[in-house]
Amino acid sequence: MSTTTPSTTPIPTARRRRITPTRALQATLTGYLPMILALMVIVFPLLWMLSSSFKASGEIVTANPSFLPHQPTLKNYGDVAGALPIGRLFANSAAVTLIGGGVKLLLAITTAYAVVFIDTAWSKFVFAFVLAALMFPGEAAVIPNYITIATMGGRNTLWGIILPGLGSAFGTFLMRQQYLTIPKSLLEAAEIDGAGHWRKLWRIVVPVSVPTIATVGLITIVTEWNSYLWPLIITDTPSHMTLPVGLNLLKSAESSTGVYGTLMAGATLIIIPIIIVFAALQKYIVAGLTQGAVKE
Structure with a gap:
């Protein structure tokens, strides 16, 4: 009985590209x-x-x-804690960021779904308004927003800070671009099984769009946390200020050179939470921004 020995012929491998000094x-x-x-x-x-x-x-x-x-x-950090109600400022910023950012993200997810998957005569009209909002500078709406919020009694309140910025044109636009890459056959199959829009959104669309949602969420969090102009205008009491605005309570650097270290410590306290959030979500960022860019 003859036996066969396995071939020892080496499998050809791809040639490595030679690195020349010019290429390097x-x-x-x-x-x-x-x-x-x-x-x-x-x-x-x-x-x-x-x-x-x-x-x-x-x-x-x-x-x-x-x-x-x-x-x-650590004296600079002690000076910051002594000069500012740092706990209150941090709580205000956290509340504004979580509530405002959460509502903005939810509106972006649902609005983009309506524009893409609910076929109505108003879909293109609504998206045209979204594009117009992207071209509209936010600073132009400061005075109308201030008059409206002040009339409603929103000065020196957290809801007065949150309310004018709840819409997110950029988030809606980015989510719409992601939704366009989802095959409509998936949603049609779910509809045959009896799924409504709410179930299709949260069972199909959202799970396959996690990287884009994380990207929109991170951008929204950074924007809300670092927001300065509107909270500065609508609040003038330390108990309702956010961290970036509260930093103004420190002595102006123009009047004394001894506060540079204190200002640097305050700025460090403001930026650390954002770095932590970015580190937690960074693996989704590139995937979210490039998702849908390549058509298979």
Whole structure:
């Protein structure tokens, strides 16, 4: 009885592209170098702010500044806690961000679904208004919004901060672009099984759109948390201010050079929550922004 031995012929592999000095130089100049420069421009000011928050005022305002503090101190953070009702400001910002951002995200999800999957004569008309809202500068609506909210008794209230910004044209637009990539046959099959619009939205559309929803959610959270102009206009009492506005309660840097470290500590406290949220959602960002860009 004869036996066969397995072939030992090596499986051909793809040729590796030879890296020449010219190709390495091109990759460096067109790829790595711009990326490193962009990273330095973005990250260096944040690192300088973080480092300065641990410096004494004499180390910040000096002819020979250094990146790292010579004698690190937490005094600046103590000054922030003593000068500001930091707990109240943080609670206000958290409430505005969670409530305002949550409602904006919900409206973006449902409005985009109505525009894409509910075939009515008004769908294109509504989307035209969404596009018009993207081109409309928000600053132009400050005075009408202020008159409206003040008339309704919304000055120095959290709902007065939240209400004017509940609509999200950008979120609706981005969600609509994602929904257009979903095969309508999926929803037609669900409709044959007796599913209504609400069930189709939350059982089919939302699960396949998680990356885009996370992207819209992150952008909304950052926008709400960093919002400055409108909360500054509609509030003038510390008990209703948000963190970015409350930072103004610190002594102006123009009148005293000794508050730079305190201002840096306050700015660090404001930006840390956003960094944490971004770190938690960053894996969805690229997928959400590019989803639907390639047609299979």
